[in-house]
Amino acid sequence: MYSNMLIKNGHIIDPSQGIDGIGDILIEDGKIVRIEQKSGSLEAKKKKNNDFRTSELPNFQIIDASGLYVIPGLVDMHVHLREPGFEYKETIKTGTMAAVKGGITSVCCMPNTNPVNDNKTVTEFILRKTYAEGSCYVYPIGAITKGQKGEELAEMAMMHEAGCVAFSDDGRPVMSSLIMRRALEYSKALNVPVISHCEDISLSEGGVMNEGRLSAQMGLRGIPYASEDAMVARDIILSELTGGRLHIAHVSTEGSVRLIRQAKERGVRVTAETCPHYFTITEDEVKGYNTNAKVNPPLRTQRDVDAIKKGLKDGTIDVIATDHAPHHRDEKLQEFDKAPSGISGFETALSLSLRLVYEGILTMSQLVEKMALISARILGIDAGTLKVGFDADIAIVDINKEFKVKSENFLSKGKNTPFEGWVLKGMPVITICKGKVYDWRQNE
Amino acid sequence: MKDLVGIKELSRNEIELILNTASSFKDVLRRDIKKVPALRGKTVVNLFFEPSTRTRTSFELAEKRLSTDVLNFSVPTSSVVKGESLFDTIKTIEAYGVDFIVIRHSSSGAPHFIARNVIASVINAGDGINEHPTQALLDAFSIIEKKGSLEGLNIAIVGDILHSRVAKSNIYLLSKFGANIRLIGPPTLIPDMADHNVEVFYEMDEGLKDADVIMMLRIQMERQGKGFFPSTMEYFKNWGLDMRRLKLAKKDAIVMHPGPMNRGIEISSDVADSGQSIILEQVTNGLAVRMAVMYLLSGRGENV
Numbered sequence: 044m045y046s047n048m049l050i051k052n053g054h055i056i057d058p059s060q061g062i063d064g065i066g067d068i069l070i071e072d073g074k075i076v077r078i079e080q081k082s083g084s085l086e087a088k089k090k091k092n093n094d095f096r097t098s099e100l101p102n103f104q105i106i107d108a109s110g111l112y113v114i115p116g117l118v119d120m121h122v123h124l125r126e127p128g129f130e131y132k133e134t135i136k137t138g139t140m141a142a143v144k145g146g147i148t149s150v151c152c153m154p155n156t157n158p159v160n161d162n163k164t165v166t167e168f169i170l171r172k173t174y175a176e177g178s179c180y181v182y183p184i185g186a187i188t189k190g191q192k193g194e195e196l197a198e199m200a201m202m203h204e205a206g207c208v209a210f211s212d213d214g215r216p217v218m219s220s221l222i223m224r225r226a227l228e229y230s231k232a233l234n235v236p237v238i239s240h241c242e243d244i245s246l247s248e249g250g251v252m253n254e255g256r257l258s259a260q261m262g263l264r265g266i267p268y269a270s271e272d273a274m275v276a277r278d279i280i281l282s283e284l285t286g287g288r289l290h291i292a293h294v295s296t297e298g299s300v301r302l303i304r305q306a307k308e309r310g311v312r313v314t315a316e317t318c319p320h321y322f323t324i325t326e327d328e329v330k331g332y333n334t335n336a337k338v339n340p341p342l343r344t345q346r347d348v349d350a351i352k353k354g355l356k357d358g359t360i361d362v363i364a365t366d367h368a369p370h371h372r373d374e375k376l377q378e379f380d381k382a383p384s385g386i387s388g389f390e391t392a393l394s395l396s397l398r399l400v401y402e403g404i405l406t407m408s409q410l411v412e413k414m415a416l417i418s419a420r421i422l423g424i425d426a427g428t429l430k431v432g433f434d435a436d437i438a439i440v441d442i443n444k445e446f447k448v449k450s451e452n453f454l455s456k457g458k459n460t461p462f463e464g465w466v467l468k469g470m471p472v473i474t475i476c477k478g479k480v481y482d483w484r485q486n487e
Numbered sequence: 488m489k490d491l492v493g494i495k496e497l498s499r500n501e502i503e504l505i506l507n508t509a510s511s512f513k514d515v516l517r518r519d520i521k522k523v524p525a526l527r528g529k530t531v532v533n534l535f536f537e538p539s540t541r542t543r544t545s546f547e548l549a550e551k552r553l554s555t556d557v558l559n560f561s562v563p564t565s566s567v568v569k570g571e572s573l574f575d576t577i578k579t580i581e582a583y584g585v586d587f588i589v590i591r592h593s594s595s596g597a598p599h600f601i602a603r604n605v606i607a608s609v610i611n612a613g614d615g616i617n618e619h620p621t622q623a624l625l626d627a628f629s630i631i632e633k634k635g636s637l638e639g640l641n642i643a644i645v646g647d648i649l650h651s652r653v654a655k656s657n658i659y660l661l662s663k664f665g666a667n668i669r670l671i672g673p674p675t676l677i678p679d680m681a682d683h684n685v686e687v688f689y690e691m692d693e694g695l696k697d698a699d700v701i702m703m704l705r706i707q708m709e710r711q712g713k714g715f716f717p718s719t720m721e722y723f724k725n726w727g728l729d730m731r732r733l734k735l736a737k738k739d740a741i742v743m744h745p746g747p748m749n750r751g752i753e754i755s756s757d758v759a760d761s762g763q764s765i766i767l768e769q770v771t772n773g774l775a776v777r778m779a780v781m782y783l784l785s786g787r788g789e790n791v
């Protein structure tokens with residue numbers, strides 16, 4: 044394959060170097076070796092003749108990115124690849140391919156596999172599988188506690204050594220405040236974040252959608268916002284007590300945004316993420332008992348959506364992740380309360396997030412920060428940047444291209460999306476990852 | 488309309504049509520020979536995923552009075568126990584060529600799910616904590632029989648509103664007809680129904696003042712000890728209907744209950760057996776209403 048290439052005349056956005064302008068990127072052996080800016084910065088304007096002469100670059104693949112944005116490959120710090128154990132929902136092979144289609148070149152997979160990723164053998168299995176079949180980079184997240192049971196700490200240091208970049212019990216939140224305290228303390232030795240799925244399960248027990256008038260009207264048991272807010276508050280307090288690094292997963296409520304904002308003002312070591320569905324749609328999507336809109340935390344109200352957008356704008360929410368949660372069609376084709384929670388998110392995430400740019404909530408550069416740079420920094424991984432010397436993991440995005448979401452075209456095995464039939468604007472047209480070029484325009 | 492999944496989905500006109508049709512069927516039920524050939528040749532399957540005696544018996548008798556062929560499907564003996572999905576179960580049943588599926592299920596929205604996936608008419612006989620539309624229709628029918636109309640009546644619904652699909656369907660129906668709905672019960676058992684023009688009372692004596700209708704709901708024993716209320720004794724003391732409280736309502740107030748009753752827990756025996764109680768008439772009217780629903784859904788008469 045081509046590992047030497049020249050991306051010409053694209054609008055390069057790289058917040059890690061403050062680049063926002065037209066330029067060329069030269070790639071050799073899969074690494075970025077030079078960036079030449081032609082506009083957008085003072086340096087670029089000082090230079091006169093900074094064009095690469097393509098005649099001097101034999102055996103280089105030339106990619107014309109005129110009219111397109113060239114951004115670092117996205118870093119998605121919250122995904123479910125389902126392997127090992129649930130290969131009928133997704134595999135490392137299909138999941139990473141779907142990620143690449145979404146412009147995502149690094150993913151962090153949650154440990155709720157079978158067996159649970161709570162020991163280095165499972166971590167090593169995931170990494171071996173990725174090496175053999177993965178299209179993008181996979182950074183596993185280890186379980187905080189053995190079997191995600193919330194009872195005793197898993198071997199965090201050994202998993203860290205094997206390649207885990209963070210720890211989380213994900214959908215089975217650590218209910219014991221003592222265990223959570225110990226996890227935040229212990230993780231300091233490794234300087235890794237503890238990722239908390241904030242849900243007081245005694246408050247949300249039996250709940251399948253947001254609690255409110257709509258849940259009362261649909262006869263569905265509700266999950267109150269307090270279930271999330273109470274745990275966000277607890278974990279912030281524990282992070283303050285211990286000095287451990289806390290990362291709040293998939294923020295869905297106005298109250299969480301407020302609590303995180305206040306904590307950051309106090310200087311607590313807390314970061315937070317949200318997902319495209321939490322700033323795009325509300326609980327109304329559940330109407331008609333639509334199981335594809337069943338997700339945990341549940342879709343909330345317009346008020347929450349507005350608060351999350353505000354939190355993204357003012358920096359309270361650091362990261363946009365997908366919480367890509369593929370499920371089999373048969374599992375979603377059930378009674379609402381029996382269907383599993385989750386949205387297949389890889390292949391709509393960037394397009395949905397670009398709406399924030401169109402709405403003027405984020406600049407293109409801020410969006411790239413939240414979808415690549417900051418997540419990479421939180422995790423301490425070499426990604427989310429176009430700096431010279433780094434792997435050329437790049438997404439080339441056509442922000443004007445409109446398309447209709449058709450889950451049948453997803454590369455993910457999970458066709459469970461509440462955005463079926465939506466017309467979205469902006470999508471990755473080329474992804475470069477691990478030295479390979481994927482041109483998605485060829486398939487149309 | 489193909490299905491009856493809930494009162495929420497019905498217009499006022501559609502409800503009136505059902506009630507008027509039920510009135511004709513009630514006349515039929517007064518005859519010596521109570522069976523009519525209206526739906527001869529049609530097949531109904533009663534699909535009950537939850538135990539039920541009253542509703543199932545009522546549906547079955549209504550179906551027989553309409554001369555349909557009735558198939559009863561009860562869960563303990565079915566392939567559901569072997570792990571078959573609801574989707575496969577209904578597809579199998581549909582392959583028999585049934586015309587009606589009457590379903591009771593513990594999952595809210597199960598009838599909606601089925602209705603989307605079959606050609607047969609689906610009738611909701613109670614889904615989770617969502618709706619029990621035929622019960623609300625028979626309740627409305629019973630009230631109108633006694634009071635002439637629903638508009639402007641003070642109707643108190645007392646008890647576990649949160650888990651009661653009967654209460655929900657009644658609230659949707661009564662609010663469409665301009666009744667003054669009062670919800671009475673402990674705050675732990677009253678959901679946010681503010682969109683439906685209801686007034687909430689935690690104090691039962693206050694809520695019963697000048698009531699025309701008192702609808703009592705069954706308290707499910709398993710709610711005790713789950714934090715909804717401390718004991719049945721305390722519950723009855725605060726939200727049980729006895730003779731003293733009945734006197735706070737209008738003199739000619741009627742007392743209703745969807746059954747089965749817990750005597751001494753939500754309703755005292757002297758009230759349940761009093762002349763103001765129309766509990767047994769509700770049962771009779773249930774037959775007429777269910778016959779009307781099936782008749783109309785089959786496309787006979789006007790379109791529902």
